[in-house]
Amino acid sequence: MGHQILYPQGILYVVATPIGNLQDISLRALDILKTVDAIAAEDTRHTSGLLSHFGISKKLIAVHEHNEHQSAEKLLLRLQAGERVALVTDAGTPGISDPGAVVVDLARKAGVKVVPIPGASAVVTALSASGIMQNGFLFQGFLPASGAARRKVLEGLKSQAVTLVLYEAPHRIVECVADLSAVLGGQRRVTFARELTKTFETIYSCNLEMAEAWLQADTNQQRGEFVLLIEAAVENKTEEIPEDAARVLKLLLAELPLKQAVKLAADISREKKNQLYEFALRLKQQS
Numbered sequence: 001m002g003h004q005i006l007y008p009q010g011i012l013y014v015v016a017t018p019i020g021n022l023q024d025i026s027l028r029a030l031d032i033l034k035t036v037d038a039i040a041a042e043d044t045r046h047t048s049g050l051l052s053h054f055g056i057s058k059k060l061i062a063v064h065e066h067n068e069h070q071s072a073e074k075l076l077l078r079l080q081a082g083e084r085v086a087l088v089t090d091a092g093t094p095g096i097s098d099p100g101a102v103v104v105d106l107a108r109k110a111g112v113k114v115v116p117i118p119g120a121s122a123v124v125t126a127l128s129a130s131g132i133m134q135n136g137f138l139f140q141g142f143l144p145a146s147g148a149a150r151r152k153v154l155e156g157l158k159s160q161a162v163t164l165v166l167y168e169a170p171h172r173i174v175e176c177v178a179d180l181s182a183v184l185g186g187q188r189r190v191t192f193a194r195e196l197t198k199t200f201e202t203i204y205s206c207n208l209e210m211a212e213a214w215l216q217a218d219t220n221q222q223r224g225e226f227v228l229l230i231e232a233a234v235e236n237k238t239e240e241i242p243e244d245a246a247r248v249l250k251l252l253l254a255e256l257p258l259k260q261a262v263k264l265a266a267d268i269s270r271e272k273k274n275q276l277y278e279f280a281l282r283l284k285q286q287s
Contacts, residue, residue: 016119126193
């Protein structure tokens with residue numbers, strides 16, 4: 001086969017596997033899994049089912065988050081001895097919110113050839129079906145499990161001007177959504193992508209202030225794995241006003257009607273009247 005000729009010695013293949021529907025595995029991934037000497041898997045029982053479905057029988061080595069460093073050392077010895085090893089996780093691509101990065105990092109630092117075999121990814125799958133047209137996204141993965149730590153992370157993300165992409169487990173989805181609404185604001189739009197490629201796949205969008213009620217209305221919607229897509233933060237236009245102009249406008253607003261204050265502030269600062277007017281309106285709303 002082509003890859004055996006190109007890479008006759010020890011190679012680590014990073015193989016993406018289906019996130020639900022087994023038919024989403026690629027022909028190249030199947031070819032690699034049939035060719036390698038061993039398969040390093042997050043859960044050997046789970047991977048056994050995948051391999052059995054496609055009639056593949058290979059030696060399985062467990063590589064999960066609790067033994068990743070130890071397993072990486074053992075895998076490196078195999079690779080340096082000339083074996084070809086495939087690295088897989090339970091679903092999707094290794095190293096993307098799943099074990100695998102430690103193994104890949106150690107192999108690359110040791111000079112071992114690492115070959116990615118692309119395939120299913122929950123992040124890209126969710127984005128493709130969301131209809132979100134904002135440029136760029138920030139993939140955060142799983143938020144901290146504790147409420148205080150989760151809210152602290154969200155505070156750091158709230159001003160991001162790109163779509164936020166999160167993973168969440170079913171037993172934390174309700175409290176996570178409540179924190180999203182409280183920290184990011186109820187008017188931000190969220191898209192739930194639940195059980196992607198599986199029987200009960202759901203893709204639903206609403207404002208964050210309505211999200212918890214939607215989850216509570218049908219407890220079935222609280223099951224399965226979630227990808228959450230939260231719209232980008234709206235640019236804060238008040239920051240476009242120079243500090244000196246903002247100070248002048250605030251002083252004038254304290255003594256004059258809004259329109260007169262804006263006109264004088266524009267004359268003094270030579271800033272655009274429209275921007276000053278919008279800023280003045282926001283100041284009035286906040287007072």
